[in-house]
Amino acid sequence: MSDARAAILGTLRRTRDAHPLTPPPSDFAPLAEKQWPPEERLPRIRRLMEAVHTEFLEATEADWPTVVTDFLTREGAATLLYAPETIDGAVLANAGPGGSLHLIPYDRPIDDFKQQMFEGIDAGLTGTLGAIADTGSLILWPSAQEPRLLSLVPHIHVALLRADALYDSFWQAMRDGRWADGMPTNALLISGPSKTADIEQTLAYGVHGPKRLVVVIVR
Amino acid sequence: MADHAAQAVNFAAASKAALQDSELRGNFRRAMDGLMTKRAVQFADGQEWHRMRALAASVRLRALSKLPELLEQLETNLTRNGIQVHWAATTAEANAITLEIMRKANATLAVKGKSMVTEEMHLNAFLEDHGIEVLESDLGEYIVQLDGTMPSHIIMPAIHLNTKQIAHLFKQKIKDAASTGEDAAALTDLARRILRQKFMNAGVGMSGVNAAVAETGTLCLIENEGNGRMCTTVPPVHIAFMGLEKVVEKLEDVPPIISLLPRSATGQPITTYVNMISSPRKEGEKDGPREIHVVILDNGRSSVYADPELRDTLRCIRCGACMNHCPVYTKVGGHAYQAPYPGPIGKILVPQMEGLAKRGEMPHACTMCNACVEICPVKIPIVEIMGRLRVEAVRPGTAVKDAGAQASRTEALVWKGWAAMNSSPLAYRLATTALSTVGNAAPASLPLLKDWTNVRSKPRFAAKTLHDLARKKGIPDV
Ligand code: SF4
Numbered sequence: 001m002s003d004a005r006a007a008i009l010g011t012l013r014r015t016r017d018a019h020p021l022t023p024p025p026s027d028f029a030p031l032a033e034k035q036w037p038p039e040e041r042l043p044r045i046r047r048l049m050e051a052v053h054t055e056f057l058e059a060t061e062a063d064w065p066t067v068v069t070d071f072l073t074r075e076g077a078a079t080l081l082y083a084p085e086t087i088d089g090a091v092l093a094n095a096g097p098g099g100s101l102h103l104i105p106y107d108r109p110i111d112d113f114k115q116q117m118f119e120g121i122d123a124g125l126t127g128t129l130g131a132i133a134d135t136g137s138l139i140l141w142p143s144a145q146e147p148r149l150l151s152l153v154p155h156i157h158v159a160l161l162r163a164d165a166l167y168d169s170f171w172q173a174m175r176d177g178r179w180a181d182g183m184p185t186n187a188l189l190i191s192g193p194s195k196t197a198d199i200e201q202t203l204a205y206g207v208h209g210p211k212r213l214v215v216v217i218v219r
Numbered sequence: 220m221a222d223h224a225a226q227a228v229n230f231a232a233a234s235k236a237a238l239q240d241s242e243l244r245g246n247f248r249r250a251m252d253g254l255m256t257k258r259a260v261q262f263a264d265g266q267e268w269h270r271m272r273a274l275a276a277s278v279r280l281r282a283l284s285k286l287p288e289l290l291e292q293l294e295t296n297l298t299r300n301g302i303q304v305h306w307a308a309t310t311a312e313a314n315a316i317t318l319e320i321m322r323k324a325n326a327t328l329a330v331k332g333k334s335m336v337t338e339e340m341h342l343n344a345f346l347e348d349h350g351i352e353v354l355e356s357d358l359g360e361y362i363v364q365l366d367g368t369m370p371s372h373i374i375m376p377a378i379h380l381n382t383k384q385i386a387h388l389f390k391q392k393i394k395d396a397a398s399t400g401e402d403a404a405a406l407t408d409l410a411r412r413i414l415r416q417k418f419m420n421a422g423v424g425m426s427g428v429n430a431a432v433a434e435t436g437t438l439c440l441i442e443n444e445g446n447g448r449m450c451t452t453v454p455p456v457h458i459a460f461m462g463l464e465k466v467v468e469k470l471e472d473v474p475p476i477i478s479l480l481p482r483s484a485t486g487q488p489i490t491t492y493v494n495m496i497s498s499p500r501k502e503g504e505k506d507g508p509r510e511i512h513v514v515i516l517d518n519g520r521s522s523v524y525a526d527p528e529l530r531d532t533l534r535c536i537r538c539g540a541c542m543n544h545c546p547v548y549t550k551v552g553g554h555a556y557q558a559p560y561p562g563p564i565g566k567i568l569v570p571q572m573e574g575l576a577k578r579g580e581m582p583h584a585c586t587m588c589n590a591c592v593e594i595c596p597v598k599i600p601i602v603e604i605m606g607r608l609r610v611e612a613v614r615p616g617t618a619v620k621d622a623g624a625q626a627s628r629t630e631a632l633v634w635k636g637w638a639a640m641n642s643s644p645l646a647y648r649l650a651t652t653a654l655s656t657v658g659n660a661a662p663a664s665l666p667l668l669k670d671w672t673n674v675r676s677k678p679r680f681a682a683k684t685l686h687d688l689a690r691k692k693g694i695p696d697v
Contacts, residue, residue: 003308004306004307004308004312004517005306007308008290008306008308008463008515008517008521009287009290009291011521011522011524011525012286012287012290012463012521012524013287015521015524015525015526016284016286016287016524018525019525019526019527019530020284021280021283021284021527021530022284023277023280023281023283023284024273024276024277024280025277026274026277026278026281026472027270027273027274027277028274028471028475029270030267030270030271030274031271031274031474031475031478048488052487052491106505108505109505109506110453110505110506111455114419114453115419118415118416118418118419134478134488135478135488135489136488136489137489137493143504144501144503144504144505147504147505147506147507148448148452148506148507149452149453149506152445152448152449152452153453169474170474170477170478170493171471171474171475174470174471174473174474175471179435179470180434180435180469180470180471183435183436183437183470183495183497184497184498185496185497185498185499185500185501185504185507186452186494186495186496186497186507187495187497188448188492188493188494188495189489189492189493190491190492191488191489191490191491191492192491193491194443194444194445194491194492195443195444195491196358196359196407196443196444197375197443197485198357198358198359198362198375198376198377198444199358199362199377199382199385199403199406199407200246200250200380200381200382200385200403201249201250201253201375201378202382202403202404204403204404204407204408206407206408206411207358207407207410207411207443207444207445207446208356208411208414208415208418208444208445208446208448208449209444209445209446209448209449209491209492210445
């Protein structure tokens with residue numbers, strides 16, 4: 001349909017040149033000013049995310065695998081999908097499964113185990129790149145090692161958040177991390193478990209994505 | 220589109236029917252009141268609101284000022300990232316492109332996240348005619364599709380129905396719905412189970428685009444349910460549909476839009492998911508679609524762009540807040556407009572897309588109260604554009620399709636008479652004297668008068684004209 005392309009761009013160019021538009025300057029100050037003292041960021045993130053049913057656990061670098069597996073066992077989860085090629089994944093595998101929880105590595109293309117992914121997995125574990133104080137959001141850049149569906153298909157998404165990786169705003173995280181220099185296949189902000197209000201404005205959690213989001217704060 | 224053009228859509232009749240439906244009116248009233256309150260809480264800081272919307276408006280205006288260049292840059296960067304770009308001048312072309320992609324992929328089932336552009340295209344009906352099943356996966360869209368109707372709101376498609384009505388619909392249409400009762404959570408869970416099967420099996424996933432970043436070749440989608448992520452991650456092929464105005468220049472331009480859109484739309488600080496896609500599955504990655512296609516649709520947008528005043532219509536980020544605040548929309552609901560975009564933005568956009576012969580009534584369905592202009596996060600002068608379209612509707616011209624289609628001889632004659640009366644002091648004096656002496660004798664049922672007096676009392680002429688009174692006070696005529 002290159003005819004359409006030429007026609008569309010031709011019209012746009014011709015009419016824009018006939019009536020050029022001078023936009024006002026973009027003043028990003030109202031975004032830059034969204035700042036919180038470091039000690040207020042985590043409580044704010046927690047408050048905003050808890051307001052949309054996110055659950056929080058506290059842990060250390062030494063005990064988070066136990067905290068996660070204990071929690072999931074308690075909640076009756078039988079299977080935990082994880083990313084064996086990441087550092088966190090290796091640490092988890094080393095610690096071994098707790099109780100009756102089965103650890104399932106996400107180590108092959110989804111095409112080979114779609115059915116199991118959709119029907120046989122209770123929980124998925126991912127890391128995060130940090131969290132955003134302004135809106136209460138986790139930042140995830142899924143990768144070849146830590147695939148996209150880990151945080152989407154399992155009923156419970158468990159996300160590790162390092163307590164020192166906190167940003168004021170999405171804008172700040174994007175600038176500090178120089179995202180524009182190279183975007184990954186997929187970048188995500190996640191601010192709670194999946195939800196809908198499409199039935200008469202009544203909030204219901206767990207529509208198509210995870211029913212529960214559990215953030216483990218690792219200090 | 221030429222094939223279903225020109226048959227005028229009767230908004231007045233449809234809204235009359237809607238006004239009689241007290242259940243419908245109750246559903247809208249409750250929903251709109253709730254949405255307005257929640258939005259107001261998000262923008263309690265008036266300073267922040269004013270500065271943020273100035274920023275968002277500048278982002279959109281900058282994009283429009285460089286629209287052709289940015290679309291080319293977007294295409295270059297998407298292509299470099301491995302995403303295939305298609306251009307469609309009309310909805311028919313966009314449908315044909317979609318069908319071809321589906322056929323190449325051997326797909327007979329598509330799952331779709333929310334996309335208003337595909338509503339413009341009537342894509343579902345088109346693909347179904349070609350033996351392809353398209354399943355809407357946004358819960359509201361799913362409900363509307365089950366019901367065989369169309370969305371009544373661009374953000375909350377099923378807002379015209381209450382829980383009871385939805386429960387009844389599910390019971391009628393879904394086999395194992397018997398046990399869900401009238402509980403929103405149980406109904407949602409049922410939809411979850413059904414749709415998960417579909418996500419797993421669909422050959423193609425479809426989505427809209429909230430913003431496309433020229434600088435990086437990135438598609439941004441925001442949503443709460445996770446269905447958008449499902450549609451763009453699970454099926455082997457992803458097709459994204461965007462109106463050509465959806466491009467922004469820089470990645471940095473996305474946060475202002477993400478900050479204002481959900482707050483304006485539903486009063487939440489952010490949607491559950493912000494999903495930024497820059498490439499199909501790369502070598503070594505374990506999931507994600509192997510192919511991504513972007514369909515860039517014109518469908519009249521380039522003509523909207525051509526006029527420097529009407530161009531502002533294209534700033535829109537589709538937050539739906541103007542609907543929530545519109546006294547007309549709130550009373551008649553979304554279906555009365557019989558258009559993919561109802562409410563204030565619909566009233567200015569749809570007539571420009573589909574022409575004033577078909578949509579000449581739409582710009583008149585407005586009290587010009589300015590509520591929409593006050594809350595629009597990108598400061599679109601909706602009411603000014605509405606006024607301009609009213610003029611276009613009666614004056615033959617080239618700016619808008621079918622301009623002049625609503626021109627009426629009687630109306631033109633009345634205004635001519637009015638002008639003549641007001642441009643001659645003698646005619647003016649004669650006419651006003653006549654009206655103040657015998658004007659009140661005119662029955663309310665006179666043909667033209669009737670349209671007004673039907674629902675209002677007939678105004679009374681004063682016994683003395685203002686000029687008489689002034690003259691009596693010694694104020695001279697000039
Ligand atoms: S016109 Fe403004 S308020 Fe209405 S949907 Fe578009 S951006 Fe939102």
